[in-house]
Amino acid sequence: MSAFWLLFVTTVLKVSWAQLDAQRLTLALLDRIHEPLLIPKGERAPITFIMPPEYISDNIAPFASILVNKSSASQAGNQKFQIERNDEVSKLIEEFSSLERTKRFSTFTPSHMNMASTMTKFLMDQKDIKSFFNAAAIFRDNVNPGLFVHSFVVSIYHREDCKSIKLPPLFEIFPEKFIDGPTLMEAKQLALMLGDSNKQTSQLTSTVFDLESNPTASIREPEQKLAYFREDIGINLHHWNWHLIYPFQGPENVVNKDRRGELFYYTHEQILARYEIERMCNNLPRLVRLTDFHAPITEAYFPKLFTQTASKNWTPRPAGVLLKDLDREADQVVMEINELDLWRSRIMEAIDKGRVQKPDGSTLALDEFDGIDVLGKIVEPTEYSINRPYYNNLHNFVHLAIAWVHDPLEIYLEGLAVIGTVETAMRDPVFYRLHGMINHIFQKYKETLAPYAENELKFNGIRLTNALVSTDYITSSNTLYTFWQRRTIDLSRGLDFFPRGPVSVKVVHLDHRNFTYQITAFNDNLLAKKALIRIFFAPKYDASGEELNFNKQRTLFIELDKFDVQLKPGSNTITRRSMESSVTIPFAQSTKSLEYNETAINDPGRCGCGWPHHMLIPKGNTEGYPGVLLVIASNYATDWTPTKVSKNSGDVCQTAASYCGIFNQKYPDKKPMGYPFDRLSTAKTLAEFMTPNMVSQSVKIFHKNVVSGRNSLDDADVIYDESQKYEENLTSV
Structure with a gap:
């Protein structure tokens, strides 16, 4: 250890772990993830981490004293913390x-997930919060950044002493996974020009420079019509966060959660249904699922993303490529495409036989209660799945086969395409074809189950007689309205090695006017009854304009909300705001607002799992896309598992339990996920399917192709084009 280093360490401001609270440490460790911790982290009250020399990487070590000296001179008021040696961490870093x-x-990638599992277990096992953050700080600067962020965030989500911590939005940590390369380059150029000359840049209200993100294809590519869905930041964040809450490997309490396999099925089934409806709104043909692993992949995708970690562009995929056997030594992946056929056939055989094969030769029945959960854990396996060596890893390896189609033998040393990581996979059109194949497997199992009997659908003594939807500031009922919203997001936390400055990017996403459900219910019983209200939306007609057959329509119902209500004897009027949805969460709270203790009006909670609220309803079209709203009242007493936490507890992801479940507790809805549309029906139409405790309402979704400049989802003065009025005589401002 140099004399300078000894002098610096002995003269730093002594700060205890109690003074450096867990929230600030979390934000600091995730700030500018590619920069070493020798560079102060944070804006409001920066933290300087004093790292023992053996944990400073070889490429940084020669300049460590310069960085420390610079930090001491320019950040004299920083809080500083001494990281302690940990021999166990040192061994893992080598591993x-x-x-x-x-x-x-x-x-x-199995080898990556093995490392993540080991690191997560180690961080979860740390005896106290001090040991946890000490180990995390050492890992941060000495392992792959993606590996660290995954393991650190999974641990934050699941450690009991981290419940109060709110994580920054992941797009601020790795903006290159969400924002195109040219836009990020322009942002970095702005950061260089700004430098540190503007001392006001650390203020929450500082002026920002706005950049527009770029499209990934021209309008000559039909699939570009759905780029607003596939490349939406909120949708991709949801997918990433879901897999952080439900990782493939790790401690059993982290991985083997209640109904995990069933939730994998339902979450992705709902993604597909939403995607299908968006295709219909844009006059695109229905999705063609992936069926033949030996046929050319017709879809091309050029993501326009640049990864800072690898200093190269994410690899594009031209149209017409063929999947090839994988033999990638560095990634420890060897697989023949024929194996995908074999694994799929084994799963389909289990469905046909109604039972799965266990390692000892015995079998387990795929019954109507747990069968879908068992099957889900086989299709996307964990270390706790049944007979993983036999059924292997179909879902993940199809992702990898497509992700390495450009370099299956690692000859050109190219990395994964976007389909190969959970945070970017949903950008690629082939993701939906892949999951169409996966969903087909689940649907074949569901077809083996008997249709719901009438008594399984009814709620005795409860009748729903009417349902209306009222959109804010709109006089006509049962009409919903969407438009484009321009939102500004901060990039300063992800522009590693560039001066901190007020650099942001403007992104445009789909949004809608808020609305209210009004439901009329009659309780014919003598006593009050608690009901569980389920609200769904589905298309009404097929591409030819014919009313959808119910068995086709039922696979397109998307869940909009689920909540409980007390029904007194007689007539009841139920009102529910769209912002209260059990499916969605608001846009992520920024790092800066967390650092400055800003309280969001609609706080998404400590985890980012939940469908983005701005994508709650489909886009619709200018003529008014026709659909049907279905409201169902079921018996709360038999259908719901009461939770032991409040809505604002650290245990719950806001109210987005429909797609994300609740931490450390049973999935709250006892019914099969997707009920009552998850099984074949003898009904030919929705009307024939319905029972008295259900009510439907025809609705139209109008889309206006204009952009609002507001960030709020509840603004009355959305900007509409004055030259084109809605048929409902909407007043523009």
Whole structure:
């Protein structure tokens, strides 16, 4: 240890762990993830981490004294903290060194997931919060950034002493996974020009420079019509966060959650249904699922993303490529495409036989209660799945086969394409074809189950007689309205090695006017009854304009909300705001607002799992896309598992339990996920399917192709084009 280093360490401001609260430490460790911790982290009250020399990487070590000296001179008021040595961490760093810092980390890659599992277990096992953050700080600068962020965030989500911590939005940590390369380059150029000359840049209200993100294809590509859905930041964040809450490997309490396999099925089934409806709104043909692993992939995708970790563009995929056998030594992945056929056939055989094969030769029945959960854990396996060596890892390896189609033998040393990581996979059109194949497997199992009997659908003594939808500031009922929203997001926390400055990017996403459900219910019983209200939306007609057959329509119902209500004897009027949805969460709270203790009006809670609220309803079209709203009242007493936490507890992801469940507790809805549309029906139409405790309402979704400049989802003065009025005589402002 140099004399300078000894002098610096002995003269730093002594700060205890109690003074450096867990929230600030979390934000600091995730701030500018590619920069070493020797560079102060944070804006409001920066933290300087004093790292023992043996944990400073070889490429930084020669300049450590310069960085420390610079930090001491320019950040004299910083809080500083001494990281303590940990020999166990040192051994693990050596173990993780095979995954270079410049490689793209992917939970689909078994060797990467093995490392993540080991690191997560280690962090989860730390005896106290001090040991946890000390180990995390050492890992941060010495392992692959993607590996660290995954393991650190999973641990934050699941440690009991981290319940109060709110994580920053993941797009601020890795903006290159959400914002196109040219836009990020322009942002970095602005940061260089700004430098540190403007002392006001650390203020929450500072002026920002706005950049527009770029499209990934021209309008000559039909699939570009759905780029607003596939490349939406909120949708991709939801997918990433879901897999952080439900990782493939790790401690049993982290991985083997209640009905995890069934939730994998339902969450992705709902994604597909929403995607199908968006295709219909845009006059695109229905999705063609992936069926033949030996046929050309017709879809091309050029993501326009640049990864800072690997300092290269994410690999594009031209149209017409063929999947090839994988033999990638560095990634420890060897697989023949024929194996995908074999694994799928084994799963389909289990469905046909109604039972899965266990390692000892015995079998387990795929019954109507747990069968879908068992099957889900086989299709997307964990270390706790049944007979993983036999059924293997179909879902993940299809992702990898497509992700490495450009370099299956690692000849050109190319990394994964976007389909190969959970945070970017949903951008690629082939993701939906892949999951169409996966969903087909689940649907074949569901077809083996008997249709719901009438008594399984009814709620005795409860009748729903009417349902209306009222959109804010709109006089006509049962009409919903969507438009484009321009939102500004902060990039300063992700522009590693560039001066801190007020650099942001403007992104445009779909949004809608808020609305209210009004439901009329009659309780014919003598006593009050508690009901569970379920609200769904589905298309009404097929591409030819014919009313959809119910068995086709039922696979397109998307869940909009689920909540409980007390029904007194007689007539009841139920009102529910769209913002209260059990499916969605608001846009993520920024790092800056967390650092400055800003309280969001609609706080998404400590985890980012939940469908983005701005995508709650489909886009619709200018003529008014026709659909049907279905409201169902079921018996709360038999259908719901009461939770032991409040809505604002650290245990719950806001109210987005429909797609995300609740931490450390049973999935709250006892009915099969997707009920009552998850089984074949003898009904030919929706009307024939319905029972007295259900009510439907025809609705139209109008889309206006204009952009609002507001960030709020509840503004009355959305900007509409004055030259084109809605048929409902909407007043523009």
